[in-house]
């Protein structure tokens with residue numbers, strides 16, 4: 001059988017040699033296809049290789065009747081509809097490590113160019129202006145670099161900036177004080193980073209939680225004259241807010257490699273002399289392009305010829321017999337993980353998963369991975385899946401333990417997830433009730449009976465007359481209907497919880513007002 005591979009973005013010719021050399025693979029390179037052209041062609045191909053330019057939408061994937069694998073020669077998979085790929089049984093692989101160095105070096109180049117106004121000075125000189133006065137820069141030495149997102153690239157940038165004798169302060173949901181100390185950097189909340197930094201560089205993926213992470217409110221708390229770098233993804237910084245902050249002289253300069261809409265030509269930010277920019281060049285080096293193309297080509301060859309892919313971004317693969325037994329628990333396990341991650345404010349160090357009753361009789365590794373997927377997705381994004389969840393947990397320094405117990409507390413099956421951080425241990429249990437579906441039956445020490453879906457509001461409060469009524473009245477004032485309500489308490493007058501499901505979207509809920517009510521200790525809104 002001959003497998004047909006389409007390469008629709010420019011990839012390194014040296015890098016795609018594994019594909020060219022494979023006997024049963026036929027390679028077609030056609031870049032700059034319009035979405036319509038790609039949609040028309042894709043049906044003939046078994047594999048598609050892209051960079052960030054080709055948008056692999058649901059529509060394209062739906063037309064790809066033979067497609068088995070999509071290879072992303074790079075890190076970000078936000079140009080690929082992962083849900084659609086998974087739904088259509090198409091595995092997506094990426095090349096997470098191959099361009100780390102190039103992206104980090106590009107960030108440093110942007111940082112130094114920004115500090116010394118090199119692009120502006122170059123532009124003036126090219127236009128016959130010997131202008132030294134307008135291009136006075138600042139030194140990096142002893143300045144503070146704020147790093148938001150200390151993953152592969154963020155960590156490399158931090159290490160290099162230390163070489164420039166900068167002080168580093170970083171925030172990442174997986175960064176602990178100990179890790180920061182080992183790296184010789186300071187650890188802080190996002191607010192700490194924004195308040196203290198002279199230069200701020202972002203290195204997170206673009207997720208629901210990181211979209212416009214740097215917005216008008218964030219600019220307000222920064223130092224006057226702060227400078228901003230984005231070599232990660234357009235959209236992490238709110239471009240309108242950045243424009244205003246530069247015009248109002250709050251921000252002295254910005255270096256942008258990425259934009260919310262690309263290609264970004266005629267962009268208003270590019271009209272400002274304080275902004276320097278490159279057209280998404282972070283990974284554009286000969287070395288990185290060769291690395292990432294080799295990595296995805298190898299994975300595509302392996303996968304098409306019956307082997308395993310090394311860098312899958314989505315791939316559910318469980319033997320059918322086991323699948324039949326554990327499939328009903330898949331959704332429950334992910335939702336328990338997703339629920340618990342919202343209750344956990346500091347860095348997760350340990351996860352214990354207890355399988356009881358009929359669950360103690362089967363191989364539970366896929367459920368563990370699924371639980372971890374629910375736990376990690378909030379911070380690591382949609383590319384966390386059953387295949388890479390354990391690996392990612394391990395990489396983030398989280399110890400994961402599976403326990404099988406006979407204690408079912410009266411249920412035929414019970415799945416309990418416990419998360420430990422330096423400061424707290426949180427726990428949630430769930431079960432599948434015959435004919436009734438999934439239920440959350442315990443949160444910390446409180447017994448509850450909640451369907452794990454929809455818009456949930458978890459409230460910790462003092463067991464006092466009136467506490468529940470005040471919550472009800474406030475929601476009524478906001479025209480929010482309570483669909484279900486569960487309460488639980490440790491002892492009379494002690495700590496208690498309320499778990500509500502509401503009929504409106506959680507965005508419509510005024511969390512601050514709820515938090516401010518008398519006897520309320522904390523409110524968490526959770527979409528399941």
Ligand SMILES: NC(=O)c1ccc[n+]([C@@H]2O[C@H](COP(=O)([O-])OP(=O)(O)OC[C@H]3O[C@@H](n4cnc5c(N)ncnc54)[C@H](O)[C@@H]3O)[C@@H](O)[C@H]2O)c1
Nearest residue numbers: 076103149150151152153172203204205231232282283379
């Ligand atoms: N400009 C380019 O050409 C180029 C090249 C390579 C990568 N990238 C982009 O750079 C970014 C980082 O890539 P990477 O390889 O380092 O990824 P990574 O997954 O190794 O690191 C991302 C880090 O962001 C952290 N994070 C998630 N949510 C956060 C939040 N709300 N606040 C702070 N940190 C958060 C994660 O915990 C993780 O450690 C990605 O967006 C990637 O697509 C751009």
Ligand SMILES: O=C(O)[C@H](O)COP(=O)(O)O
Nearest residue numbers: 051052053074075076283
């Ligand atoms: O996520 C990535 O790997 C980078 O943004 C690189 O994108 P590119 O392959 O289009 O250069």
